[in-house]
Amino acid sequence: MNDRAIQDALIRALADAPFRTSPDWRDQGLADPSRLERFARFLARHYYYERLIHFFKYSRALAKVTGRTPETVLAGTGFDALLGDLVLGSRASAIAVARLAADHVRGGNGALDRVPYLDDLVAYERAMMVVESGARIWNDGTGAEAIKHQWSAPIRDEGTMLIDFAYDLPLVLPFLLRPWTDVPQPPRQQIRLLFSRSPHGRVSVARTSTAIDTLLELADGRKSLEDLAREAGLRPAELQATLEGLVDIGAVRFSHGS
Amino acid sequence: MAQLMVGAFYNPHLGQELAQASGIDHLAMADPPRADDLWWPRIRERYTLLLHDYLGQLSEPLDERAIARARSLAELYHTPWVAEHFQCLHTEDGTYNLNYVFPPLYTEEFLERFVANANALQGRLDQPLVMENIPGFFDVKASRMPEAVWLRRFFERTNAGFLLDLPHIWLEAHYHGVDPKAFLADFPLERVVELHVAGVEPDRDLEGPWIAPTEPSQEMLDLLHHAIERCPRAQAVTFDAFSPSLSAEVLQRSVARIRAAL
Numbered sequence: 178m179n180d181r182a183i184q185d186a187l188i189r190a191l192a193d194a195p196f197r198t199s200p201d202w203r204d205q206g207l208a209d210p211s212r213l214e215r216f217a218r219f220l221a222r223h224y225y226y227e228r229l230i231h232f233f234k235y236s237r238a239l240a241k242v243t244g245r246t247p248e249t250v251l252a253g254t255g256f257d258a259l260l261g262d263l264v265l266g267s268r269a270s271a272i273a274v275a276r277l278a279a280d281h282v283r284g285g286n287g288a289l290d291r292v293p294y295l296d297d298l299v300a301y302e303r304a305m306m307v308v309e310s311g312a313r314i315w316n317d318g319t320g321a322e323a324i325k326h327q328w329s330a331p332i333r334d335e336g337t338m339l340i341d342f343a344y345d346l347p348l349v350l351p352f353l354l355r356p357w358t359d360v361p362q363p364p365r366q367q368i369r370l371l372f373s374r375s376p377h378g379r380v381s382v383a384r385t386s387t388a389i390d391t392l393l394e395l396a397d398g399r400k401s402l403e404d405l406a407r408e409a410g411l412r413p414a415e416l417q418a419t420l421e422g423l424v425d426i427g428a429v430r431f432s433h434g435s
Numbered sequence: 436m437a438q439l440m441v442g443a444f445y446n447p448h449l450g451q452e453l454a455q456a457s458g459i460d461h462l463a464m465a466d467p468p469r470a471d472d473l474w475w476p477r478i479r480e481r482y483t484l485l486l487h488d489y490l491g492q493l494s495e496p497l498d499e500r501a502i503a504r505a506r507s508l509a510e511l512y513h514t515p516w517v518a519e520h521f522q523c524l525h526t527e528d529g530t531y532n533l534n535y536v537f538p539p540l541y542t543e544e545f546l547e548r549f550v551a552n553a554n555a556l557q558g559r560l561d562q563p564l565v566m567e568n569i570p571g572f573f574d575v576k577a578s579r580m581p582e583a584v585w586l587r588r589f590f591e592r593t594n595a596g597f598l599l600d601l602p603h604i605w606l607e608a609h610y611h612g613v614d615p616k617a618f619l620a621d622f623p624l625e626r627v628v629e630l631h632v633a634g635v636e637p638d639r640d641l642e643g644p645w646i647a648p649t650e651p652s653q654e655m656l657d658l659l660h661h662a663i664e665r666c667p668r669a670q671a672v673t674f675d676a677f678s679p680s681l682s683a684e685v686l687q688r689s690v691a692r693i694r695a696a697l
Contacts (some may be wrong), residue, residue: 180544181494185526192531212573219572219640224534227550230679237607263646312530316491317498351471377500 182371450474583621596628
């Protein structure tokens with residue numbers, strides 16, 4: 178095993194609680210287990226602190242009326258109970274921590290009276306945090322390895338989410354982060370939002386259209402572009418433009434050649 | 436010794452206070468400015484800005500995207516130097532990421548990797564590169580030489596500048612049960628361009644002190660005073676706190692106390 182592989186094992190041990198207790202790791206005897214465990218727990222709290230601060234920033238801005246700041250959960254017994262199972266960056270861990278924060282924010286006394294869209298808001302924030310999880314590309318390599326799409330059979334990325342909301346949240350979000358006295362309110366109007374993440378880790382939220390909904394439903398990695406155009410009722414140029422947008426935000430990838 | 440600048444990190448939630456503050460010479464930029472940051476134009480106009488963003492880990496070559504980003508930020512800030520860390524925090528395949536500074540193994544293989552990739556990066560930058568030391572909370576048996584030796588050899592082969600993080604030195608000394616000033620003596624202080632100073636607080640997981648967005652202790656300021664006399668090329672001292680929980684009062688008082696300690 179070269180030094181880079183040893184470093185990878187060390188990073189995994191710090192990030193992956195079940196691996197940390199496995200014979201595969203322990204038998205290597207690379208570091209004092211107690212010290213490593215303490216540092217791993219410190220890292221886990223830091224890792225999810227950064228994510229809750231970022232993805233739950235709207236709930237945080239509402240804390241003066243809900244009485245609940247999302248990151249508070251990291252100091253609680255609920256988070257401590259997760260520590261033995263957490264894998265930093267995994268979807269399952271993101272779901273578990275986001276659920277803790279969402280339940281905490283929703284649990285404030287009378288919060289829903291003053292923020293009737295609070296359920297929608299925490300669902301939005303949870304989706305942002307969950308869709309961000311997963312392995313990502315840190316390095317594109319040198320120029321010769323640049324990604325080239327072969328426009329063959331598009332497939333919806335497994336992390337992509339479509340969620341319906343009862344309130345038009347995107348209209349209110351910027352106002353929550355500015356100074357306010359009365360709680361900003363969004364229009365009560367049903368919308369569907371698409372949550373996705375690019376291979377490099379950029380999270381996007383977009384309003385969907387009938388064309389996007391249909392494409393995401395049909396993009397199973399087996400249908401050709403011609404099949405998709407026919408079934409979605411789109412002209413080739415319209416199909417290509419929509420697909421390019423979806424590929425750019427990571428909602429769709431290609432089953433071959435990308 | 437050149438004229439020393441004393442500054443802090445730009446914390447966007449303190450944008451208004453920083454835009455109006457006095458006694459702060461520079462701001463280090465840990466993140467690019469947000470599009471909705473109303474104070475950024477005044478901050479940019481008023482301060483010397485130091486690029487201190489995450490550019491990438493030099494255990495691997497930076498790709499064109501990362502280099503273009505570094506160049507673009509350096510131009511935006513008119514930074515006098517570009518800072519990166521001696522860190523290796525994500526696996527080579529991208530599956531695991533600690534999202535926190537973490538040092539590489541101090542071995543020949545990692546030295547070769549960091550030297551080659553730092554030299555390649557320097558060839559693409561218009562500003563000097565400075566590299567920051569990172570603390571280890573525990574020893575790793577696969578490391579083959581002391582951190583100070585590894586760093587000295589790196590600087591000899593790259594001619595990069597040294598960003599000396601004093602709290603990192605203090606923490607390593609603390610967890611190894613040695614005197615911080617004695618621990619510091621082995622590091623290549625003649626290479627230091629910038630120093631970081633910060634506060635430490637008890638951490639429940641570590642069961643001991645760690646970096647926190649609080650004022651530096653008198654002991655830390657004494658260590659700064661001791662170090663700065665041994666860093667003839669130092670140009671800046673930065674209060675290293677970047678957190679939504681940092682208050683303007685703590686930031687401004689810390690900068691003033693750092694200045695008084697020099």
